[in-house]
Amino acid sequence: xxxxxxxxxxASCEKLRAAEPANILLIVTDEHNFRTLGCYRDYLSxxxxxxxxPGVIVETxxxxxxAKEGVICTRAYATAPVCSPCRAAMITGLYPQxxxxxxNNYKLRTDIPxxxxxxxxxxxxxxxIGKWHLGGEGKPEWSPEIDGGxxxxxxxxxxxxxxKFALTNSGADVAAxxxxxxxxxxxxxADEKSFSTDFLTDRCIDFVGRKESEPFxxxxxxxxxHGPNTVRAPYNTMFDHLRFLPPRTYGLEDVIGPKWLGGxxxxxxxxxxxxxxxxxxxxxxxxxxxxxxxALEANGKLDSTIIMMTSDHGDxxxxxxxxxxxxxxxxxxxxxxxxxxPKKIPxxxxxxxxxxxVDITPTLLHLASNEYxxxxxxxxxxxxxxxxxxxxxxxxxxxxRNAGTKASWICVVDPRYKLxxxxxxxxxxxxxxxxxxxxxxxxxxxxxxxxxxxxxxxxKGYSVANDDAFATQPTIAKSLNLCLQVGL
Amino acid sequence: xxxxxxxxxxLFLVCDAVVAAGTVxxxxxxxxxxxVDDLACTLGCYGDxxxxxxxxxxxxxxxxxxxxxxxxxxxxxxxxxxxxxxxRPDQIKVYDLDRHFREELxxxxxxxxxxxxxxxxxxxxxxxYHYNVPASIGTNGLDDPPSWMHVGNxxxxxxxxxxxxxxxxxxxxxxxxxxxLAAEGSDEEQTDGMIATEAIQLMASNADNPxxxxxxxxxxxTPYIAPKKYFDLYSTGNLQxxxxxxxxxxxxxxxxxAHNCPNPDYGLEKDVLIQATQAYYACVSFVxxxxxxxxxxxDQLELAENTVVVLWSxxxxxxxxxxxxxxxxxxFEQAARAxxxxxxxxxxxxxxxxxxxxxxxxxxxxxTSLANIQAPSGLPGRDLSSLLVDPRTQWNGYAVTQVLRPAxxxxxxxxxxxxxxxxxxxxxxxxxxEAGVELYDHHADPMEFHNLAVGPDSGNSDVIERLRTxxxxxxxxxxxxxxxxSKRL
Numbered sequence: 001x002x003x004x005x006x007x008x009x010x011a012s013c014e015k016l017r018a019a020e021p022a023n024i025l026l027i028v029t030d031e032h033n034f035r036t037l038g039c040y041r042d043y044l045s046x047x048x049x050x051x052x053x054p055g056v057i058v059e060t061x062x063x064x065x066x067a068k069e070g071v072i073c074t075r076a077y078a079t080a081p082v083c084s085p086c087r088a089a090m091i092t093g094l095y096p097q098x099x100x101x102x103x104n105n106y107k108l109r110t111d112i113p114x115x116x117x118x119x120x121x122x123x124x125x126x127x128x129i130g131k132w133h134l135g136g137e138g139k140p141e142w143s144p145e146i147d148g149g150x151x152x153x154x155x156x157x158x159x160x161x162x163x164k165f166a167l168t169n170s171g172a173d174v175a176a177x178x179x180x181x182x183x184x185x186x187x188x189x190a191d192e193k194s195f196s197t198d199f200l201t202d203r204c205i206d207f208v209g210r211k212e213s214e215p216f217x218x219x220x221x222x223x224x225x226h227g228p229n230t231v232r233a234p235y236n237t238m239f240d241h242l243r244f245l246p247p248r249t250y251g252l253e254d255v256i257g258p259k260w261l262g263g264x265x266x267x268x269x270x271x272x273x274x275x276x277x278x279x280x281x282x283x284x285x286x287x288x289x290x291x292x293x294x295a296l297e298a299n300g301k302l303d304s305t306i307i308m309m310t311s312d313h314g315d316x317x318x319x320x321x322x323x324x325x326x327x328x329x330x331x332x333x334x335x336x337x338x339x340x341x342p343k344k345i346p347x348x349x350x351x352x353x354x355x356x357x358v359d360i361t362p363t364l365l366h367l368a369s370n371e372y373x374x375x376x377x378x379x380x381x382x383x384x385x386x387x388x389x390x391x392x393x394x395x396x397x398x399x400x401r402n403a404g405t406k407a408s409w410i411c412v413v414d415p416r417y418k419l420x421x422x423x424x425x426x427x428x429x430x431x432x433x434x435x436x437x438x439x440x441x442x443x444x445x446x447x448x449x450x451x452x453x454x455x456x457x458x459x460k461g462y463s464v465a466n467d468d469a470f471a472t473q474p475t476i477a478k479s480l481n482l483c484l485q486v487g488l
Numbered sequence: 489x490x491x492x493x494x495x496x497x498x499l500f501l502v503c504d505a506v507v508a509a510g511t512v513x514x515x516x517x518x519x520x521x522x523x524v525d526d527l528a529c530t531l532g533c534y535g536d537x538x539x540x541x542x543x544x545x546x547x548x549x550x551x552x553x554x555x556x557x558x559x560x561x562x563x564x565x566x567x568x569x570x571x572x573x574x575x576r577p578d579q580i581k582v583y584d585l586d587r588h589f590r591e592e593l594x595x596x597x598x599x600x601x602x603x604x605x606x607x608x609x610x611x612x613x614x615x616x617y618h619y620n621v622p623a624s625i626g627t628n629g630l631d632d633p634p635s636w637m638h639v640g641n642x643x644x645x646x647x648x649x650x651x652x653x654x655x656x657x658x659x660x661x662x663x664x665x666x667x668x669l670a671a672e673g674s675d676e677e678q679t680d681g682m683i684a685t686e687a688i689q690l691m692a693s694n695a696d697n698p699x700x701x702x703x704x705x706x707x708x709x710t711p712y713i714a715p716k717k718y719f720d721l722y723s724t725g726n727l728q729x730x731x732x733x734x735x736x737x738x739x740x741x742x743x744x745x746a747h748n749c750p751n752p753d754y755g756l757e758k759d760v761l762i763q764a765t766q767a768y769y770a771c772v773s774f775v776x777x778x779x780x781x782x783x784x785x786x787d788q789l790e791l792a793e794n795t796v797v798v799l800w801s802x803x804x805x806x807x808x809x810x811x812x813x814x815x816x817x818x819x820f821e822q823a824a825r826a827x828x829x830x831x832x833x834x835x836x837x838x839x840x841x842x843x844x845x846x847x848x849x850x851x852x853x854x855x856t857s858l859a860n861i862q863a864p865s866g867l868p869g870r871d872l873s874s875l876l877v878d879p880r881t882q883w884n885g886y887a888v889t890q891v892l893r894p895a896x897x898x899x900x901x902x903x904x905x906x907x908x909x910x911x912x913x914x915x916x917x918x919x920x921x922e923a924g925v926e927l928y929d930h931h932a933d934p935m936e937f938h939n940l941a942v943g944p945d946s947g948n949s950d951v952i953e954r955l956r957t958x959x960x961x962x963x964x965x966x967x968x969x970x971x972x973x974s975k976r977l
Contacts, residue, residue, distance in 0.1 A: 054536075054537050055537040243533065243535060243545070245535050245841065251841070251842075251843050251879065251880045252911070253880075253882065253883060253911045254884070254911055254912075267880060269840060270840060321880075
């Protein structure tokens with residue numbers, strides 16, 4: 001009996017504490033291949049996990065901790081796999097075509113709510129540290145004019161992949177300079193204080209550690225591991241002992257690639273040293289995320305903070321003969337997505353349903369408090385679904401589109417398949433179960449008719465509900481009709 | 489005017505002569521032709537996690553590393569005879585350890601002969617054609633005298649210390665048995681160390697001639713003898729036997745298993761097999777160090793810029809695959825595939841991996857092409873030059889590997905096995921299919937665990953049909969009518 005009372009007491013305390021507004025820490029990396037994270041490798045076959053050769057891996061214990069103590073989303077995608085449009089979707093909960101930022105270097109609409117503006121109204125202090133890329137052309141443009149409503153933007157810069165920063169009287173600046181005195185991407189002997197990843201982490205630790213009583217929203221947005229592939233010592237030589245090989249899908253013969261890739265098949269020459277540096281950047285990020293978690297732990301805020309780690313898109317890292325992103329291949333479009341909030345999310349949860357970066361804002365808001373209305377967002381609130389490991393109540397799919405003002409492709413993803421409709425090819429259907437390398441088009445194969453129709457229905461519904469004009473481009477519209485009727 | 493015209497003509501002639509001289513110089517690169525015995529793709533540059541092979545890795549980093557190169561018959565004598573004549577086993581009728589290719593083709597022009605005809609200094613040190621190892625070390629073995637202007641046959645302390653060798657299978661000779669010795673003394677006292685020393689001397693004394701220098705190492709062939717320090721590179725605690733599903737052998741035809749390894753793992757205990765694995769890797773690192781000495785010498789003699797380096801192993805090797813296959817004589821990927829690295833100065837593809845399917849018979853026309861010399865007409869191999877420029881050039885390669893099985897307790901008749909590999913599939917027939925067929929999809933099954941030729945679906949039947957057509961263009965599939973020694977297959 002006494003035991004029961006204790007449990008009831010504890011339960012009510014839990015409830016009370018849950019009512020306190022949660023802090024939010026959103027960690028965003030740039031151009032990050034999910035296979036470089038240990039927690040993702042755990043859910044892949046050996047061939048898929050060790051893409052750059054047997055045993056060629058970078059350990060990421062700190063990022064893995066978020067997965068162990070929270071939820072790992074194994075089918076999370078960049079809503080548009082290019083920087084600005086993905087970030088616009090991330091921060092507004094709207095699809096890129098409705099944010100003013102369909103592609104890079106456009107300005108975010110100022111008349112739509114953002115994650116920051118909503119939280120400002122609830123008394124949060126909202127800070128953005130690092131690369132923003134939603135303010136137009138400015139480079140680096142510290143404290144950019146278009147700021148999405150973030151109240152603390154001293155260490156926010158619009159764009160660029162700088163490697164070395166320094167504090168100034170007004171805030172920060174790029175510390176590496178070219179011969180002309182202009183800011184440069186050069187590493188310039190950056191150290192553990194000035195290297196971009198370390199510098200931004202220090203600023204974020206300061207921000208989340210401040211004594212103010214109000215809750216915080218902190219976004220730390222690292223420019224790494226996007227190129228240039230350089231990193232400070234000792235990370236620059238940490239992977240010299242590994243023997244990097246080109247990925248399984250590199251340099252294949254007789255594979256008829258999809259035309260939506262655009263242009264001739266790239267003949268990017270595999271350079272092991274580029275991968276060594278890439279791994280070094282990832283390792284440096286992981287160590288810094290470790291510092292960040294440690295700082296939250298030290299000031300007692302770790303468990304009262306929603307921590308999300310993601311990226312704006314992937315980097316093919318020579319998969320399919322390519323670098324960078326921009327297409328719906330896994331290496332390009334898939335992103336890490338880890339969320340930790342012990343009060344709500346059971347440790348070790350695995351969310352295998354589609355998650356789009358457009359779903360981030362409504363999900364974070366509802367994790368913070370059920371009070372927020374999330375109806376105006378186009379992204380889904382997945383705050384309950386990720387805890388219960390069930391599909392979202394609204395739609396079971398997520399949707400991707402190319403970056404740009406003109407249609408090139410649109411894509412719908414379910415837990416197993418990916419359907420891609422493009423302006424220059426027949427529909428493509430990838431089956432992640434039978435063909436995780438994404439070398440074969442399963443469209444039209446016996447047995448795929450039903451799933452194709454379901455995906456097409458869903459894509460049609462998405463395009464109407466979210467004003468995606470790409471779906472009305474004649475070739476795409478024709479493909480969509482074909483898919484809607486396949487097998488009937 | 490006439491005088492000026494004559495002067496111009498003279499000037500042109502002189503210019504031409506200068507250009508021609510320059511061309512002659514650059515079109516006659518040296519060739520350093522390195523053969524290794526029984527070396528699988530157990531090298532860092534092939535993605536092996538265990539191997540410590542910094543020197544061969546360095547060669548690969550400066551040349552083109554062929555990740556899908558296949559020998560034509562995974563046994564010393566036949567594969568070497570095939571590569572050096574540029575002809576397939578069915579053309580030279582060499583299937584066993586004793587028959588010489590000149591019994592079938594007395595006047596064939598070998599690769600070294602082609603270089604002799606082009607004015608090269610052509611020499612051999614160590615094992616290039618077949619030798620019985622270790623019995624024939626220090627002799628000419630089953631050599632081909634017309635191939636060489638000079639030969640060197642060093643004999644090191646390894647041959648004097650055979651009584652110290654541990655033999656895991658005392659009922660067999662150390663030439664065939666898993667056997668090893670962590671030797672005292674230096675690299676230079678071992679036969680392979682002496683081979684490197686002698687080769688370096690030959691390079692130095694012939695630096696002014698175009699040379700074709702063939703350097704053949706005897707290790708990692710059994711007995712696995714290497715200086716002790718190379719054993720220390722590998723801790724037995726870190727070594728594993730390869731994985732295979734418990735039912736792996738159920739869909740593999742009997743003929744597919746090597747006739748001299750009928751019992752899985754020779755019936756040896758796991759700890760003995762792990763020690764054998766350690767000894768094998770020790771020998772790999774020992775040979776790697778000798779290759780490093782050759783590469784260093786090329787740099788020191790300032791010959792690297794004008795020397796084509798090619799490194800190959802006579803065939804692949806099993807270290808316990810498919811629940812206990814060891815050594816060679818199979819048509820599985822591990823035996824059919826073998827290292828091939830070519831560093832030709834100035835080629836745009838240097839530093840890259842090539843994943844096109846190539847054959848060992850391609851080496852002959854490639855080297856003659858790189859040296860711009862005449863190759864005999866009608867060679868079946870293909871010139872790899874375009875892959876040295878762009879390793880991803882469209883290639884449509886097929887590789888055929890075969891092996892002859894004697895009649896024994898398992899097989900009532902001798903059986904010819906023939907296997908064809910393309911960029912995705914391996915298809916194998918035993919006795920033209922009478923004694924079994926195998927189909928493996930390397931996209932899905934790189935370890936060849938699932939034989940898709942057992943009850944194939946229609947898609948797989950199409951693949952088999954296509955590959956069979958290509959296979960019979962390259963091998964007859966028949967047991968030869970020429971004599972062969974059953975005990976020496």
